[in-house]
Amino acid sequence: MNKVLGFLDPLLIVSAALMGVALYLIFMWVPTETNQGAVQRILYFHVPVAWGSMMGIFVVSGSSFLYLWKKDEKWDRLAVASAEVGVVFGAMMLLSGMIWARPVWAVWWTGEAKLTTALILFFIYVAYLMFRAYFPPGAQRQRLAAIIGVIGAIDSPIIYFAANLWSQAHPPLVTGPAADADSALGSDLGAVLLMSTLAFTFLFIYMLQTRYKIRKSEDDIVELKRASNAVEASQA
Amino acid sequence: MKDSLAVIWAIGRKDLLLEIRNKDVVVAVAGFALLVLSIFTFAVDLNQANAKLVGPGVLWAGIAFAGVTGLNRAFALEVEGNTLEALMLAPISRDLIYLGKALGNFLFIWVAQLIVIPAFAVLFNLIVFRWEMLVICLLATLGLSAVGTLFAAMSVRVRAREVMLPLLFLPVVTPLLMAAVESTGHLVHGRSWGDMAQWLQLAVAFDVAFLVVSAFIFQHILED
Numbered sequence: 261m262n263k264v265l266g267f268l269d270p271l272l273i274v275s276a277a278l279m280g281v282a283l284y285l286i287f288m289w290v291p292t293e294t295n296q297g298a299v300q301r302i303l304y305f306h307v308p309v310a311w312g313s314m315m316g317i318f319v320v321s322g323s324s325f326l327y328l329w330k331k332d333e334k335w336d337r338l339a340v341a342s343a344e345v346g347v348v349f350g351a352m353m354l355l356s357g358m359i360w361a362r363p364v365w366a367v368w369w370t371g372e373a374k375l376t377t378a379l380i381l382f383f384i385y386v387a388y389l390m391f392r393a394y395f396p397p398g399a400q401r402q403r404l405a406a407i408i409g410v411i412g413a414i415d416s417p418i419i420y421f422a423a424n425l426w427s428q429a430h431p432p433l434v435t436g437p438a439a440d441a442d443s444a445l446g447s448d449l450g451a452v453l454l455m456s457t458l459a460f461t462f463l464f465i466y467m468l469q470t471r472y473k474i475r476k477s478e479d480d481i482v483e484l485k486r487a488s489n490a491v492e493a494s495q496a
Numbered sequence: 497m498k499d500s501l502a503v504i505w506a507i508g509r510k511d512l513l514l515e516i517r518n519k520d521v522v523v524a525v526a527g528f529a530l531l532v533l534s535i536f537t538f539a540v541d542l543n544q545a546n547a548k549l550v551g552p553g554v555l556w557a558g559i560a561f562a563g564v565t566g567l568n569r570a571f572a573l574e575v576e577g578n579t580l581e582a583l584m585l586a587p588i589s590r591d592l593i594y595l596g597k598a599l600g601n602f603l604f605i606w607v608a609q610l611i612v613i614p615a616f617a618v619l620f621n622l623i624v625f626r627w628e629m630l631v632i633c634l635l636a637t638l639g640l641s642a643v644g645t646l647f648a649a650m651s652v653r654v655r656a657r658e659v660m661l662p663l664l665f666l667p668v669v670t671p672l673l674m675a676a677v678e679s680t681g682h683l684v685h686g687r688s689w690g691d692m693a694q695w696l697q698l699a700v701a702f703d704v705a706f707l708v709v710s711a712f713i714f715q716h717i718l719e720d
Contacts, residue, residue: 422671
């Protein structure tokens, strides 16, 4: 029983159900926005995945800090799981944003403050994962990775401030439909966005939990191998 | 306090002495930055308006990329000579080791800029010899060496450290580079302190934040 239905985690069931409701609301229920047209529906994915990547960054920096402080392995596992899920969400955020911006802003990319900040933070957390991949495993890797997590957290408000200042000096050029009047969706938009964000939040937590468990098994395997090697050595 | 300064100076002086004898870092940094500048002189059509527009960006991108090559050497020598253990055995606290190494890197990048910036003025035909430029360079170099020393110490044991250091270093120093580029941009357009004040404040905040945090966090890098 447990083996057959083992993949049916309650979190998975909840996030799948919520995702179904969110998809129905996005594609069937909510009316098409008048200025931007159908492309505006990307917003209902873009904002939730952006929220997910932000949660990812918060969890990485928080658990990195706790790892440096408490030296408990579980914080390191949480940090690496969160960095991986956060980078996936970040990539989805950047791509969905560009697909939306091309018809609406008439450019794929612009020097707007939030865009610049998101891109640089994405690079920092990609570097975090690459560092972990390149460094030999052990306590030192965990410590140094945690330092990168903390540095990224300290850097993010400075990056945002600088990007903001920069985009004031070089105002981004917006010529597409978004340059025109405000949209008239109001409360419908808010409700769908909330539902979709909820669905993606559960998906984020589910993915985080799954990655954490895999990470734990990886550590256990290393531990078992070490123990069996020790037994063999003592017998020989 | 006086003892701490003596320790920082002793480590900085050691690096300086090595550098005076073999001139590894300064020549590498200055040479690399000069190459970036001269490649851009034919990659971009440099009339007076273009030079003012792209010049500051090219200058600081060149210095940042060149800085990485120099920073890679900072701890590589210590590891090759197995002298990092000796430094760790010394009865001094780890933040002083960090500040000493950062002092050395600061001086190297600074001296390299003394070569690069006159060349920049000549190649791009821009007037940059003003007090403002001195302050911009000091602030930028301080931040680059503060962050760079920390990451160089971290990536020295990574395989492919030549790849790892820029990947870590460049995104983190982006706000500082923005500040340096924008202040230099104001400078080449003949504007003065008032216009660049916000950017200089940002650079000061960046420098202070990363010097303090890095000195504090460095003990975790040189553990065991």
